Amino acid sequence: MSQILTIDDLKNQARRRVPKMFFDYADSGSWTESTYRANEEDFSKIKFRQRVLVDMDNRSLASTMIGETVAMPVALAPTGSTGMQHADGEMLAAQAAEEFGVPFTLSTMSICSIEDVAKVTKKPFWFQLYVMRDRDFVYNLIDRAKAAKCSALVLTVDLQMLAQRHKDLRNGLSAPPKMTPKTLFDIGRRPRWWMGMLGTPRRSFGNIVGHAKGVTDLASLSSWTAEQFDQSLSWDDVAWIKERWGGKLILKGILDKEDAIMAAKTGADALIVSNHGGRQLDGARSSISVLPEIVEAVGDKIEVHFDGGIRSGQDVLKALCLGAKGTYIGRPFLYGLGAMGKPGVTKTLEIIHKELDMTLALCGKRDITTVGKDMLCI
Numbered sequence: 001m002s003q004i005l006t007i008d009d010l011k012n013q014a015r016r017r018v019p020k021m022f023f024d025y026a027d028s029g030s031w032t033e034s035t036y037r038a039n040e041e042d043f044s045k046i047k048f049r050q051r052v053l054v055d056m057d058n059r060s061l062a063s064t065m066i067g068e069t070v071a072m073p074v075a076l077a078p079t080g081s082t083g084m085q086h087a088d089g090e091m092l093a094a095q096a097a098e099e100f101g102v103p104f105t106l107s108t109m110s111i112c113s114i115e116d117v118a119k120v121t122k123k124p125f126w127f128q129l130y131v132m133r134d135r136d137f138v139y140n141l142i143d144r145a146k147a148a149k150c151s152a153l154v155l156t157v158d159l160q161m162l163a164q165r166h167k168d169l170r171n172g173l174s175a176p177p178k179m180t181p182k183t184l185f186d187i188g189r190r191p192r193w194w195m196g197m198l199g200t201p202r203r204s205f206g207n208i209v210g211h212a213k214g215v216t217d218l219a220s221l222s223s224w225t226a227e228q229f230d231q232s233l234s235w236d237d238v239a240w241i242k243e244r245w246g247g248k249l250i251l252k253g254i255l256d257k258e259d260a261i262m263a264a265k266t267g268a269d270a271l272i273v274s275n276h277g278g279r280q281l282d283g284a285r286s287s288i289s290v291l292p293e294i295v296e297a298v299g300d301k302i303e304v305h306f307d308g309g310i311r312s313g314q315d316v317l318k319a320l321c322l323g324a325k326g327t328y329i330g331r332p333f334l335y336g337l338g339a340m341g342k343p344g345v346t347k348t349l350e351i352i353h354k355e356l357d358m359t360l361a362l363c364g365k366r367d368i369t370t371v372g373k374d375m376l377c378i
């Protein structure tokens with residue numbers, strides 16, 4: 001553990017401990033993966049201004065996201081099949097986030113259900129909604145999130161259809177994995193992973209199986225999900241979702257100024273500048289390159305959050321300097337989880353916290369809520 005210093009160290013360890021099918025599922029983007037790469041690469045083009053001889057004592061990373069106090073403005077992004085990176089992954093990640101004091105967002109496509117996560121946490125978590133054609137299922141999902149006292153609904157707006165990821169097709173991705181000689185060989189070399197999996201009953205999509213009509217097993221589940229993402233979803237639907245939910249609403253997946261203006265008009269509490277971690281429109285711009293123009297267009301009307309490509313505390317600070325009020329990490333916490341379970345997620349958060357704190361200080365600032373563009377060379 002003492003040799004784990006960076007998110008990349010966690011990634012390398014996860015690569016050794018998680019079966020290839022699921023490691024690749026996290027470490028992939030759609031088609032040529034150009035947007036996935038751009039998300040990370042464009043961060044490195046942004047440079048800080050080094051400031052010296054400034055009193056750096058008594059620093060604070062505490063802030064708020066949609067009115068909730070956070071230990072640092074970094075939430076865990078919703079990620080599907082997290083319980084396949086490590087047994088009971090969503091429950092463990094939610095606990096790690098709660099203990100650290102940052103929000104956890106549970107995906108609709110999670111392995112552990114809303115109720116599973118509610119049972120092992122004390123504070124409210126956030127729930128991410130995919131809108132399916134089966135509206136009764138969606139109504140019920142919103143009601144279940146309310147019953148579990150989730151404090152925000154994150155509506156994902158950039159996935160009316162699933163873009164193609166070549167690695168997933170080549171690996172024959174499924175949850176739980178199909179037992180071909182190739183997967184058996186791969187899993188056999190990862191005893192920590194399979195022993196964990198044998199020890200949990202949670203190996204399929206917990207929010208769906210037993211809740212969606214006609215979905216009782218893996219075969220019915222895969223045909224259901226393939227046809228269920230609602231391609232007719234439009235801006236008009238946001239109104240009924242907002243009304244049915246009745247609480248804090250975050251729109252996730254905005255990458256264009258005009259869409260940001262539409263998002264602000266819905267009355268949502270926040271939007272997330274995001275290209276789904278480069279997993280949807282390959283060839284779209286990186287999230288960080290779009291952030292400044294969205295902040296300029298709607299920053300005074302709606303809280304602007306950010307995700308995509310964050311691999312360090314320096315990246316978090318760059319996004320905050322460019323106007324994001326909060327950020328999210330996807331792969332960094334999945335790597336931590338795959339590497340070491342709950343302590344690995346805590347490690348991810350510790351690494352990012354430490355880097356963020358030191359970078360803030362070396363830029364001559366003490367309070368994360370006062371950062372701005374003037375700290376960057378732009």
Ligand SMILES: Cc1cc2nc3c(=O)[nH]c(=O)nc-3n(C[C@H](O)[C@H](O)[C@H](O)COP(=O)(O)O)c2cc1C
Nearest residue numbers: 026077078079080107156276277308309329330331
């Ligand atoms: C393995 C994986 C699964 C994901 N599943 C979902 C999901 O179920 N719902 C969703 O809104 N976004 C999903 N995302 C996108 C993340 O919420 C987030 O936008 C993205 O991971 C941010 O980029 P980063 O991984 O570079 O931090 C997923 C991302 C990954 C890597």
